[in-house]
Amino acid sequence: MEPLIYQGGLYKHEQMIELIEDLGGYILQKNVLQLDVIVVMLVPNADLPLVEAKAKELLGKLTKAPLAGAEIAVVTPTLAYQHLPHLACDLAEYLRRAGSKTNMIGLARGVGKRVAQLKASEIDLINEHDAAVFTYGNFKECIKEKTKLFRDIEVPIVVTGGPTMTLAEVPGCVAYIGGLGRVMHRTRQKDELAILDQLVEATGKALDERRAELDKDPLSVSPPRVMHEIEKQIPDIPESLAPTPLTLQLNGLRIKVPYKEYKDRILDVKFDEGIYMREVAKLHPSRMKDYIILRIMPRSETGFII
Amino acid sequence: MMEPLEVFRVESTDPEGAKKYEEVIRDVLTDLNLVRAIGRLRVYIDPKEPVFIVVGLFRPGLPTITLGDVADINSVNDGLMISVREEEYAATAVGKLYLRYGRDRIIATDRTSIIVPLQTDFAKQHDEISSIVVYDPKDELKKSVIDALIRIAPEGFRVRKHYISERLLAFIASEDPIKQEWTDVCRRIRSEIEQHEGDV
Numbered sequence: 001m002e003p004l005i006y007q008g009g010l011y012k013h014e015q016m017i018e019l020i021e022d023l024g025g026y027i028l029q030k031n032v033l034q035l036d037v038i039v040v041m042l043v044p045n046a047d048l049p050l051v052e053a054k055a056k057e058l059l060g061k062l063t064k065a066p067l068a069g070a071e072i073a074v075v076t077p078t079l080a081y082q083h084l085p086h087l088a089c090d091l092a093e094y095l096r097r098a099g100s101k102t103n104m105i106g107l108a109r110g111v112g113k114r115v116a117q118l119k120a121s122e123i124d125l126i127n128e129h130d131a132a133v134f135t136y137g138n139f140k141e142c143i144k145e146k147t148k149l150f151r152d153i154e155v156p157i158v159v160t161g162g163p164t165m166t167l168a169e170v171p172g173c174v175a176y177i178g179g180l181g182r183v184m185h186r187t188r189q190k191d192e193l194a195i196l197d198q199l200v201e202a203t204g205k206a207l208d209e210r211r212a213e214l215d216k217d218p219l220s221v222s223p224p225r226v227m228h229e230i231e232k233q234i235p236d237i238p239e240s241l242a243p244t245p246l247t248l249q250l251n252g253l254r255i256k257v258p259y260k261e262y263k264d265r266i267l268d269v270k271f272d273e274g275i276y277m278r279e280v281a282k283l284h285p286s287r288m289k290d291y292i293i294l295r296i297m298p299r300s301e302t303g304f305i306i
Numbered sequence: 307m308m309e310p311l312e313v314f315r316v317e318s319t320d321p322e323g324a325k326k327y328e329e330v331i332r333d334v335l336t337d338l339n340l341v342r343a344i345g346r347l348r349v350y351i352d353p354k355e356p357v358f359i360v361v362g363l364f365r366p367g368l369p370t371i372t373l374g375d376v377a378d379i380n381s382v383n384d385g386l387m388i389s390v391r392e393e394e395y396a397a398t399a400v401g402k403l404y405l406r407y408g409r410d411r412i413i414a415t416d417r418t419s420i421i422v423p424l425q426t427d428f429a430k431q432h433d434e435i436s437s438i439v440v441y442d443p444k445d446e447l448k449k450s451v452i453d454a455l456i457r458i459a460p461e462g463f464r465v466r467k468h469y470i471s472e473r474l475l476a477f478i479a480s481e482d483p484i485k486q487e488w489t490d491v492c493r494r495i496r497s498e499i500e501q502h503e504g505d506v
Contacts, residue, residue, distance in 0.1 A: 080461055139351070
């Protein structure tokens with residue numbers, strides 16, 4: 001399936017959504033902004049020309065969304081004005097435009113060089129994501145020292161910083177993007193935007209590697225399908241007021257409803273094949289509020305793929 | 307006359323970082339409208355220690371506003387009538403006059419005008435009252451400079467030492483207790499920056 005972003009007018013956009021559903025694709029996220037609509041969706045590769053024709057008919061725009069279906073953490077040392085808003089928000093926005101869902105995480109004690117540390121709850125929270133982007137500062141010395149924060153993080157890490165450094169100098173991350181560092185203005189110069197493009201590319205590569213890893217022992221059911229079934233069978237979840245109540249991840253979902261209340265109802269969701277959710281997925285309480293993390297079991301655990 | 311930021315240098319053991327930091331400082335100073343207020347600025351950063359030092363000189367000649375600039379002073383039966391023309395300074399002016407003459411000896415006719423008792427010589431007292439400072443930009447400058455320094459310095463550097471006077475600011479920040487060597491570096495930069503002033 002091909003991840004795409006459709007941008008167009010609100011008028012008749014249902015036609016596009018219906019077409020995707022008829023073709024067996026998935027709508028991952030739909031945002032209505034006054035008279036505009038932005039839809040992140042998965043389209044079966046064979047039917048791309050149909051969707052392109054529809055977009056043309058509705059005078060909408062289709063763009064590729066290389067990061068669609070992933071939830072990415074943008075980690076800043078704190079939420080104070082030294083690190084926010086400019087760079088962190090620009091990074092998050094750029095990743096979002098490539099289709100991902102981003103969460104901004106400001107650490108409690110991420111500042112300084114020797115004194116920087118991660119709390120256990122922060123480690124768990126970052127590990128709930130598919131990838132993490134750490135925004136570091138201007139000095140080589142400090143970036144090297146602060147790689148100690150990566151020790152317990154299991155998801156791929158992309159680091160941004162000021163100086164040009166090789167990957168070997170920043171152990172523990174999958175990519176290092178130089179030329180950003182601490183920036184106190186909006187990133188809108190041409191060369192700055194080129195660096196942000198690099199970041200999207202590096203993050204995409206990290207996610208691809210993670211997908212390839214998952215493919216070695218494929219998931220029993222694909223995450224978009226789980227999302228679709230939950231949406232269909234528990235209609236009050238999509239009604240939740242949280243942003244993107246069902247957030248797609250590479251190996252599961254984040255479901256933004258209270259764990260205790262919804263746990264059993266989600267586990268009782270039934271697929272067309274007669275298989276229940278409890279047979280293919282596990283639920284965990286999330287570190288984010290009292291949300292739910294759903295992890296789909298691989299074939300090696302369930303013995304089948306639906 | 308010093309030009310805005312005629313000297314602006316960031317020294318560091320990591321020249322690449324210093325260049326990036328220069329940008330950060332420029333952005334912060336522009337945001338807080340301080341570019342014209344600071345004449346010279348020297349920054350020293352050693353990420354190994356780690357320490358962050360700033361020494362700067364203010365541009366001289368920021369005019370203060372006195373009561374004579376914003377009020378009319380006239381002789382009336384009960385003494386001297388002071389009416390403040392620019393309302394934004396009225397509260398400060400009244401406050402300062404209270405302090406000088408005492409609350410019970412002042413007649414406030416309305417919000418912007420008050421009558422103070424005549425003491426000896428009208429002309430002398432007129433000049434005295436005219437020279438009362440109602441607005442000193444340096445006070446505000448001090449506030450925004452401190453704000454700027456905290457914004458510029460790395461956030462983790464919570465151990466700070468600073469000195470601000472009419473014309474000079476010095477600031478040391480680190481995450482460890484301030485060492486004597488750093489204060490010495492700060493003094494050296496200070497003498498260099500002042501030396502430079504002598505040359506002009």
